[in-house]
Amino acid sequence: MDIRNPYLMFLGDAPDDLAAKVADGVSKWRPDWCKGQLRLDGCKADLGLPDMDLEQGREAGCQTLVVGVANRGGKIPPNWRETLEKALAMGYDIASGLHNKLADIDSLAALAKEHGRQLFDVRHPTQDFDVAKGSKRRGKRLLTVGTDCSVGKMFTSLAIHKTMQERGVKSSFRATGQTGIFIAGGGVSVDAVIADFISGATEWLCPENDADHWDVVEGQGSLFHASFAGVSLGLLHGSQPDALVLCHEPTRSHLRGLPDFPVPDIKECIRVNEMMARMVNPDARVIGVSVNTSKVEKAKQDSVLEEIERETGLPTVDAFRQGAGRLVDAL
Amino acid sequence: MDIRNPYLMFLGDAPDDLAAKVADGVSKWRPDWCKGQLRLDGCKADLGLPDMDLEQGREAGCQTLVVGVANRGGKIPPNWRETLEKALAMGYDIASGLHNKLADIDSLAALAKEHGRQLFDVRHPTQDFDVAKGSKRRGKRLLTVGTDCSVGKMFTSLAIHKTMQERGVKSSFRATGQTGIFIAGGGVSVDAVIADFISGATEWLCPENDADHWDVVEGQGSLFHASFAGVSLGLLHGSQPDALVLCHEPTRSHLRGLPDFPVPDIKECIRVNEMMARMVNPDARVIGVSVNTSKVEKAKQDSVLEEIERETGLPTVDAFRQGAGRLVDAL
Known part of the structure; x- marks a missing residue:
């Protein structure tokens, strides 16, 4: 996993700042990586970053759209999906902290493949790990x-x-x-x-x-x-x-x-x-x-x-x- | 998970008794459930149970074919697959302790569905669990x-x-x-x-x-x-x-x-x-x-x-x- 920066922070229609807690933590610790926030109609969260749409994000150099927000009821709503699909077509990778995997949504998986982009579901490790060896290592x-x-x-x-x-x-x-x-x-x-x-x-x-x-x-x-x-x-x-x-x-x-x-x-x-x-x-x-x-x-x-x-x-x-x-x- | 018994123990072409260690443990602790063993050509393991083919197993009342044997290289070989497919068609459920899931093999998944049979991949829990509550419980x-x-x-x-x-x-x-x-x-x-x-x-x-x-x-x-x-x-x-x-x-x-x-x-x-x-x-x-x-x-x-x-x-x-x-x- 190697998530490219800078980030455009996607807040969807988060009902309050608490729902955007993850995005808030990221923008506090990585102010230089977080160029802007993308908020949909009805969004009540605010990271204090410049509001940008996908085009403005790309102009600001953003490489990854970061979904650092909780979604209601575990479903990705249609108005989010439209933005995510468009982002892939415009050259963004997408990194998500949602429980539901982006990679399980057929349209996103297909668009990522078509445009050579990556979907990072950071809650869901995809690599295979070995059993721990326990041997002493340098460092x-x-x-x-x-x-x-x-x-x-x-x-x-x-x-x-x-x-x-x-x-x-x-x-x-x-x-x-x-x-x-x-x-x-x-x-x-x-x-x-x-x-x-x-x-x-x-x-x-x-x-x-x-x-x-x-x-x-x-x-x-x-x-x-x-x-x-x-x-x-x-x-x-x-x-x-x-x-x-x-x-x-x-x-x-x-x-x-x-x-x-x-x-x-x-x-x-x-x-x-x-x-x-x-x-x-x-x-x-x-x-x-x-x-x-x-x-x-x-x-x-x-x-x-x-x-x-x-x-x-x-x-x-x-x-x-x-x-x-x-x-x-x-x- | 509720695996029906009696069992027919499938040993495949296990190269030695060690490869059938799981089946051996089951037959020792459940002699009444283990009616027979099914061994393919070249099998070197022996549980000391009557050798049976699938038909004889069904006549003896077996409900589940238990794959309690290690497979080489992580693949299910073609000669195993043929037996497993036939078992589903004959009314057996299959329970497997293999690392590879039976449910991931398209032909087995399709046959299980067609015949209303169950595939149990016992190494791979399929239910969703809750986070532990820690509350004291009776018993x-x-x-x-x-x-x-x-x-x-x-x-x-x-x-x-x-x-x-x-x-x-x-x-x-x-x-x-x-x-x-x-x-x-x-x-x-x-x-x-x-x-x-x-x-x-x-x-x-x-x-x-x-x-x-x-x-x-x-x-x-x-x-x-x-x-x-x-x-x-x-x-x-x-x-x-x-x-x-x-x-x-x-x-x-x-x-x-x-x-x-x-x-x-x-x-x-x-x-x-x-x-x-x-x-x-x-x-x-x-x-x-x-x-x-x-x-x-x-x-x-x-x-x-x-x-x-x-x-x-x-x-x-x-x-x-x-x-x-x-x-x-x-x-």
Whole structure:
């Protein structure tokens, strides 16, 4: 998967900004790649990018139409389809984060073939992976892990990668979810891989590299989350991390989607992640904590961070407000 | 998936008994369901069942032709195909453990449709699963776990289930791999499920039940196995086990397929499995150890069991030689 940029961001008729959450993440992290937004009648989302139609997008150099928006009821509506068909005829590739595959729509598959264009269904890995080998490989790897799902693992990974780039440290961001894949221009939706190949897909994603190169791997789920822990462990083993950063959201009353499950204790979560990671890399260590304090009242944000730092003895930052400098320092 | 029995066991032109390992397991555990074997010219495998052609199989009451044999090079050879096509026309369903799907072969798909017959590709789950909910459900569950892959988890599960049946304990064997699925007549190949749904598929497999009913769930892989630990953890969380039985093969010098990975210490393996299981069921406990001593020299087999029993303080048996009585006693 190698998604060409720049992108024209397709928002369809998204009813609100939340429906365009993926597109929003991409445009924030790749302002230089996102030249414009294409909105259909009735669209209520706005990325703050210049509005463009397909022609204007091509004139601005756009190579790929990125569908970073949720569709209602799982169907691709006729007014979207018309735009997508026209885009292929005009030379765009299309990259989509929808559950439904573009490649399953006959007219799009035929037009892509006719015009030599590519359809990327980023939620649906198409390559065949090997079973993980577990052998030690050259290069350094950092993985973000979490006390829960949706606690800022992608954001933290990107912030760490950005800091490394600014400091001239050789690094790559390795995406494991749809938004990350659009931002990186490639990657694997590991939660959509066949179970036997979770770790193998992760090994493929962050292969051997220069000894001083860091792969910053976007984590998924949590070892403590009863729905997704298998994915999290497969990622942990496949990425063979030297360093882990624990991500946390301090206002949750229970694990996301699991009302009966309390959020695990941070120190316990560090201990379990290190233990499981050391099965594949004895040097694995949690080097810092990244806390999303956006839902904590302003006056208390700093004290939340200080308390976790005192409790864990690890650099603790809100990567959004403070950047990832102290996490990279800790490596 | 509800595979009708009795079975006619198709061995094709298997070059040796090892190639018919799956069929062998099925005929050992379901002697009453396996009425005969169908062998093509050149077949070197033998289950010790009466040789039958398709006609004789139907006369003996067979409902399903079970392809429990490995094929060379991943292709279904023409001489197999002819037999499979004829079987559908004669009223057999076909159940296959091949990597290649029967349903992808146009002639078989068409004949199955024409004759109202079913094709079961047991390695390839076809139903849609939900994401795991993690909620406590009625009924008891036992899961076999392992220090490694291929250490006797299916065998131990079946032996425990058999003992329960003999003692009048309400129980079901829940199959998670191809041989087990043929033996149970249904189940899910959990390692072939999309990663996000490992635990959800397991919840589906062993749902709420009578309070005094035991689901005996066939384990897969090992939490310590760098290739497959994600599957093992998903199964552990989805099965929400009350009881675990640790399976072990004492002659391994390293984990299967991973020359750099030592076999984990048994007590450590018990500790980690209990810890991860207690995230979903605080009462989860390893209640015994099942050791496959078939590769240990005869004079030492008993002392190997005694040593592990002393070390762990848990009933330790070779379920093949001694049955699972002491494991069921421990519940």
